Amino acid sequence: MDCPENLFYTKDHEWVTGESGTVTVGVTAYAIEQLGDIVHVDLPDVGEEFHEGDSFGTIESTKTVSDLYMPGEAKVIEVNKLVANNPEEIQESPYDKGWLIKIQLSEPAKNLINSANYESYIQED
Amino acid sequence: MKKTALYEQHSLLKAKLIDFSGWKMPISYDGVLAEHHHVREKVGIFDVSHMGEFWIRGRDAQTYLQYLTINDVNKLDVGQGQYTAICNENGGMIDDLILYKTGEEEFFACVNAANITKDFEWFKQGASRFERVDLENASEGWSQIAVQGPNSEAAVLSLVNAQDQERIAGLPYTHIADISFGGSVCKLARTGYTGEKGYEIYLPNSAAASCWQALLATEPQTQIKPIGLGARDTLRLESCYLLYGNDMDESVSPLEAGISWATKLGGEDFCGKSAIASQKTAGVSRKIAAFLFEDQGVPRKGMQILKDGEDIGVVTSGSVFPSVGGSGGLALIASNKAVVGDLVQVNVRGKHKNAKLVKKPFYKAKTKD
Secondary structure (H helix, E strand, O other): OOOOOOOEEOOOOEEEOOOOOEEEEEEOHHHHHHHOOEEEEEOOOOOOEEOOOOEEEEEEEOOOEEEEEOOOOEEEEEEOHHHHHOOHHHHHOOOOOOOOEEEEEOOOOOOOEOHHHHHHHHHHO | OEEOOOHHHHHHOOOEEEEEOOEEEEEEOOOHHHHHHHHHHOOEEEEOOOOEEEEEEOOOHHHHHHHHEOOOHHHOOOOEEEEEEEEOOOOOEEEEEEEEEEEOOEEEEEEOHHHHHHHHHHHHHHHOOOOOOEEEEOHHHEEEEEEEOOOHHHHHHOOOOHHHHHHHHOOOOOEEEEEEEOOEEEEEEOOOOOOOOEEEEEEEHHHHHHHHHHHHOOHHHHOOEEOOHHHHHHHHHHOOOOOEOOOEOOOOOHHHHOOHHHOOOOOOOOOOHHHHHHHHHHOOOEEEEEEEEOOOOOOOOOOEEEEOOEEEEEEEEEEEOOOOOOEEEEEEEEOOOOOOOOEEEEEEOOEEEEEEEEOOOOOOOOOOO
């Protein structure tokens, strides 16, 4: 499964571009594979603030709805309008065009894991 | 967990499997959306062997079924089938089913997988009033393969020997015929659950895998593909075919479910008739209505329906609509609160999304093409 080495991961299957500062958040290819065809995504508004582990939105496949979890203490600074209207982009390009939100972390995220650890985590899943 | 006779085939095809009322069934092979479009445009095959098959035989079989089921069995010619239901004394639906007349004193019923045991008990109980009725629950030994889509006729004709080609090619909608395949007598019905032209093949478990492979072998001509239960659900919902356990259960009457066209209220007595007739006189308090989302999002079973802030019902089935576009579903709503054309709201995890009540179906069936 594709887990780029330059990214950090949550155990809820979000990817994050860094552990502090302004970072981009998306959903991993593994999670997309499990969900199946993505038909809708519900994202927060710019300016909304969340605690680590809060649900910041939902992602829906033809069959199920899953929560999206905030990787740290953060404020939303940008939302990917492309995926809001074309949710299939998340499936086609989960690490690139299919990013979800950009956030400003107010403190370094403490619970992210690296690519190798995420890969072994999903093998046990 | 039970497995169908086609389980090995699904593994070979790397299907995603789910638990469906106690059965390990394929939810998808290629992705629900691609499979959905493939059935509308080409043809697909579905393993629906989890569904139940009953035989009803004997001198009193027809009189008995006329009493047990809500549709008019006397209208059936040999070789013809009809959509019908069995109801309790209160007029609540125990199940919906397809009933075929396969001989002068022989009928064949296809019932929902989750209801096989309950239905067969009900069939037996009803038969106690009749002397010459033999019932057989053949579900364990029989498989079912649905072949659905514009190219379905070409696919099923490949199974049939030369002298039967014409007979099968001319099979009208809802009719059923015997075909011989791999040394077994199978039943081929011109029915389905997708809104496309299609067939359902009932066959002994021993013939299931070779029939499945023979159908897939028509791929160069028909572009046939295996289709999972995920697309079966989106296809049936676009066509507004009801799903037992979602859109109706034992508390919902055929009138509330919107299948009065299959209910012989003007005809002979049947179990549940007096309750359903009273309901018709008084007017139904609830009805299954179709709605299309005007906002983004996907409605799901169990979500509340509101109109002007008032709770008027609940979503019974919801999905995206790959062929129609957008999303929507069916809802059981208070009949005096909203009509076709009205704007309602669906409570999607606390957000009220606008939806419009529309005429059924979302997708016009091509079953008779």
